[in-house]
Amino acid sequence: MGQKRPRTNLDLVNECDNFPYYSDGPEVYKATLQDYYHFLLEGYETCLGYVTSTVAAQLPITQHWTRDDSKRRLIFQPRDDSGAPVQTLEERNNILAEYLQDVRERKIFRVLDGWRAELYPVYGPNKELLLNMERSASPLFGVVTYGVHLTGYVRTDEGMKIWTPRRSLTKQTYPGMMDNTVAGGISTGERPFECLVRECEEEASLPAELVRSAVKACGTLTYFHVRDARAGGETGLCQPEVQYIYDLEMPPDVIPSPGDDEAIDFQLLTVQEVQKAMADGRFKPNCAHLLLEFFIRHGILTEENEPEYIEISSRLHRKLEFPTA
16 A cells, blocks of 8 residues: 555645535535435424434434434424423423433444533524533534634744644544644533633643633634544534634743643644644644644745635635524
8 A cells, every 4th residue: 555645735624624515516415415314493494403314213213303204304392291392491401411311321322422411502593592412412413513722832943833732542532633732612601712711721731811811812613524433433423613713822931731631742843743744634633624724824824835725715614504603
């Protein structure tokens, strides 16, 4: 076997934002959708996520669910003990939590082996909170998830260097791959900035006062990812995501170190070392995606050195098919 060619920057984009675009080929897009069911909540016509046909067929159908094979729809219809529709968010959440716990105990889906006991929000067409869902179950239903990603960097006599962790070898998702300096999911009720401060302390032992005083908010990154085997659990699951992104120029004497079991270590790498690791496929896909955005903002990746500059720039901010916060 010959050595694999290095990934181009557009390859890296395609690896992360890999659900088809209708504009790139209507027939391919329509054919892809045939393998998914639309996930809906009773009373709302807006699709909340895409569920693979395999998952839809394996999910237990109880009084709280309808699977419409002709229209390829999976509808959550929470009921009380009398069979009447429940009226409150709390009731919906309790029924969904009990259902997912039962599915987990039956060991139907491997992705639930990564159960986090952490709730992710699912929003409706008017940005209202419709459901809270166990984090590890969110890919089963293909709902939009939210996170924070931070790039910590240092300016040196040799140029910019970036603090880069390696993920624990025991992590269920993307074990051993390289990551952004700090990254984490936003739980229901948590604000992005407060999530960032917490994750910086937990993952990188960065003082809260440094983060609060020096971090810069840099917008959002959006993409529609279809999971492969590296993500752990079933493949083909949809993961549309919104990442709130931040930069932190760090003093030379501040050295991040693992504060939990998420990372093995942190390495301070030159931009060229980071780019080579990206080309070699050593970064988690969405982390390479974010670094491309970082390089564009800092003038490292430009229209003069990247022939696919416009395509890459546009793909960093995908309009998602589902309601968002």
